[in-house]
Amino acid sequence: MAMDFSWWDSLVLGLAAVWGWQALGLIALGVLVGSVFGVLPGLGPVAAITLLLPATLGLPSLPALLVLAGVYYGAQYGGSLPAIVLDQPGEASSVMTSHDGHPLALQGRAGAALSMATLSSFAAGCLAIAAVVVLAPGVVSLGLQFGAAERFMLLVVGLVGATVLASGSFLKALAMTVLGLLLGLMGWDVQTGTARFVPEALEPWMGRHNGLAEGVGFIALALGFFVVAPVATELAGFSTHAPGEPPAAPPRPAPPVGGMDTRPTRAELRDALPALLRGTGLGAVLGVVPGGGALLASLAAYRLEMVVSRQHVPALGQGNLRGVAAPEAANNAGAQTAYLPMLALGLPPNTVMALLLGALGLHAIEPGPSVMGVQPGLFWGLLVSMWVGNLFLLLLNLPLARWWVPTLLRVLRLPRRALLTGVLVAGGLGALALGPHGWGVWLVMGLGLLGFVLQRLGCEGVALLLGFVLAPGLEEQLRRTLQLSRGDWFVFLERPVSALLLMAAILLLLVVVLQPRRQRSR
Amino acid sequence: MIKNLQDFLAGLLFLALGIGFGWAATRHTLGAAADMGPGYVPLLLGLLLGLLGLLILFKALTFEALGGGRVAHWGFGPLARVLTGLLWLALCSGPGQWPWVGAWFTGWPTLGLAAGVGGLVLAVVPGEPGGTPGRVWLWSIVLASAVCVLWVGPLGLDLPVWPTRPAH
Numbered sequence: 001m002a003m004d005f006s007w008w009d010s011l012v013l014g015l016a017a018v019w020g021w022q023a024l025g026l027i028a029l030g031v032l033v034g035s036v037f038g039v040l041p042g043l044g045p046v047a048a049i050t051l052l053l054p055a056t057l058g059l060p061s062l063p064a065l066l067v068l069a070g071v072y073y074g075a076q077y078g079g080s081l082p083a084i085v086l087d088q089p090g091e092a093s094s095v096m097t098s099h100d101g102h103p104l105a106l107q108g109r110a111g112a113a114l115s116m117a118t119l120s121s122f123a124a125g126c127l128a129i130a131a132v133v134v135l136a137p138g139v140v141s142l143g144l145q146f147g148a149a150e151r152f153m154l155l156v157v158g159l160v161g162a163t164v165l166a167s168g169s170f171l172k173a174l175a176m177t178v179l180g181l182l183l184g185l186m187g188w189d190v191q192t193g194t195a196r197f198v199p200e201a202l203e204p205w206m207g208r209h210n211g212l213a214e215g216v217g218f219i220a221l222a223l224g225f226f227v228v229a230p231v232a233t234e235l236a237g238f239s240t241h242a243p244g245e246p247p248a249a250p251p252r253p254a255p256p257v258g259g260m261d262t263r264p265t266r267a268e269l270r271d272a273l274p275a276l277l278r279g280t281g282l283g284a285v286l287g288v289v290p291g292g293g294a295l296l297a298s299l300a301a302y303r304l305e306m307v308v309s310r311q312h313v314p315a316l317g318q319g320n321l322r323g324v325a326a327p328e329a330a331n332n333a334g335a336q337t338a339y340l341p342m343l344a345l346g347l348p349p350n351t352v353m354a355l356l357l358g359a360l361g362l363h364a365i366e367p368g369p370s371v372m373g374v375q376p377g378l379f380w381g382l383l384v385s386m387w388v389g390n391l392f393l394l395l396l397n398l399p400l401a402r403w404w405v406p407t408l409l410r411v412l413r414l415p416r417r418a419l420l421t422g423v424l425v426a427g428g429l430g431a432l433a434l435g436p437h438g439w440g441v442w443l444v445m446g447l448g449l450l451g452f453v454l455q456r457l458g459c460e461g462v463a464l465l466l467g468f469v470l471a472p473g474l475e476e477q478l479r480r481t482l483q484l485s486r487g488d489w490f491v492f493l494e495r496p497v498s499a500l501l502l503m504a505a506i507l508l509l510l511v512v513v514l515q516p517r518r519q520r521s522r
Numbered sequence: 523m524i525k526n527l528q529d530f531l532a533g534l535l536f537l538a539l540g541i542g543f544g545w546a547a548t549r550h551t552l553g554a555a556a557d558m559g560p561g562y563v564p565l566l567l568g569l570l571l572g573l574l575g576l577l578i579l580f581k582a583l584t585f586e587a588l589g590g591g592r593v594a595h596w597g598f599g600p601l602a603r604v605l606t607g608l609l610w611l612a613l614c615s616g617p618g619q620w621p622w623v624g625a626w627f628t629g630w631p632t633l634g635l636a637a638g639v640g641g642l643v644l645a646v647v648p649g650e651p652g653g654t655p656g657r658v659w660l661w662s663i664v665l666a667s668a669v670c671v672l673w674v675g676p677l678g679l680d681l682p683v684w685p686t687r688p689a690h
Binding site for chain 2: 488
């Protein structure tokens with residue numbers, strides 16, 4: 001890092017980048033869409049971002065990312081609302097919130113629980129972004145010192161880590177990653193100027209100009225795996241949360257929940273503050289871990305809170321505000337710190353970050369430690385926008401709650417089948433926008449079929465997406481390393497940092513192989 | 523015998539895909555480690571995928587799974603309806619230029635967005651024995667139209683809304 005680096009200048013630069021009606025409007029749009037999709041069970045930020053990807057193709061890179069980023073943390077706020085009021089979490093990461101939030105709602109204190117959830121999300125989000133801002137330059141300068149061998153190994157560790165922490169069979173997740181890598185290598189190879197795996201008749205479609213490498217393939221893959229396949233799965237009567245199990249019970253008629261206007265008292269706030277801070281810390285750390293993110297963070301924070309607050313009255317699970325504050329703080333903190341490895345190193349720790357990394361690629365930004373130096377406006381603008389977006393959400397969920405909460409709950413009353421149709425139509429039109437004459441739709445159909453079959457065979461699309469996004473970088477670093485070493489594979493062992501990373505990857509693999517039984521986390 | 527059907531099929535699929543990708547990779551220049559051609563990394567990955575497929579097959583044949591990994595039904599019916607709907611949408615956007623089959627569609631009009639989305643909704647909404655209540659139809663049409671308006675208006679989708687004659 002250069003000596004003349006200044007936090008103040010960077011933040012002012014970021015603020016200037018997001019100051020303006022267009023940028024502020026797009027942030028607001030992102031958090032609104034995110035909140036709505038966060039409320040809907042089974043349709044989360046991943047589906048929302050996928051649907052928005054083709055629509056943001058026409059925008060410059062920063063505005064596009066502002067919307068997409070807003071969706072992720074908007075969903076963390078939105079998910080807690082049905083969890084508390086209806087005991088029907090809209091988001092996997094807010095399952096833990098319902099354990100204490102819903103009892104509170106039944107005691108007539110729904111408003112208190114909702115305000116607590118919003119306040120802790122806001123506080124944790126702001127603190128976590130501050131942590132990212134403070135740490136990012138250090139991580140970037142570390143990343144810039146890495147050579148090709150280290151970068152290759154870093155990507156390998158990221159892939160293995162995400163595979164290890166994915167639910168379900170480990171071997172299948174690993175195979176999905178490799179399949180994703182292969183799909184990611186299809187199309188135009190910049191280094192040698194060859195169109196790989198492309199039949200000649202398809203050359204004008206998939207070759208130089210409409211190449212898979214230029215992002216058409218990425219959006220089609222996301223649409224196929226995260227829109228078409230889940231919609232078909234749910235129409236077939238399977239729950240998208242746990243494929244293979246019977247669908248979730250239809251939404252019960254909402255029990256009478258009163259006290260939407262209640263607020264937590266000052267004493268309660270003071271009492272929940274340590275829980276909030278514990279949740280923030282744990283969430284901030286787990287957000288960075290490959291395979292972590294908001295979901296793992298909220299689970300871990302609730303477990304920790306059960307241990308720490310075991311002497312507390314009322315006990316956790318019976319309507320304790322601490323049990324709301326900790327997981328909500330953790331999931332939002334995790335959703336924010338996940339940006340650190342993605343932006344600073346080009347290493348996405350979870351599905352949403354992989355989608356955002358792919359979106360960076362669509363705008364011809366090569367992800368990695370160079371982003372901060374080359375595109376400072378984008379880097380700092382995105383970080384500052386998250387503070388702005390969190391502020392929007394605070395306003396929506398506290399002073400404007402009287403109008404906002406009933407509106408969101410009304411969305412839940414839409415017929416499920418109509419919602420799925422709407423989502424599918426949005427996906428189909430997005431696919432049409434990808435290429436002339438319905439070319440994108442063909443890709444989405446093929447990838448949707450693949451995604452559906454793989455899902456029914458118990459393989460998760462997440463690992464495949466990570467592989468797809470990281471494939472070009474992985475091949476490039478491998479090429480460069482072996483070119484420098486004249487084809488000597490032992491270079492990965494001879495360079496200390498690279499050897500260390502290799503050991504970390506092997507250790508991660510051993511942890512899984514030796515672990516007797518893997519739990520289903522989702 | 524097969525002790526885990528899901529894993530068995532997944533293993534077969536990965537093995538086939540690995541062999542397929544590996545074979546396709548050998549048709550490109552392989553090069554050497556120091557100077558990789560376009561086929562080098564894909565070949566390695568294809569072999570790795572095949573190997574993983576074999577491991578999954580081995581596991582499926584040796585370790586008994588709960589319920590044998592069998593599923594009640596695969597759910598291909600709804601998938602077929604979703605894919606048919608999407609195929610119709612693609613057909614409505616001018617199939618005359620498609621590779622291989624384009625010649626079949628010469629003189630075919632571009633049916634446009636309205637017909638395409640209408641067909642997609644028709645293919646997806648009905649279902650579940652007993653019919654679909656009117657409220658579902660109403661909301662499906664409302665949501666689908668809202669999405670169309672959004673794409674045609676602010677987002678500027680490059681497709682005629684209503685049927686047009688083929689250009690000569």
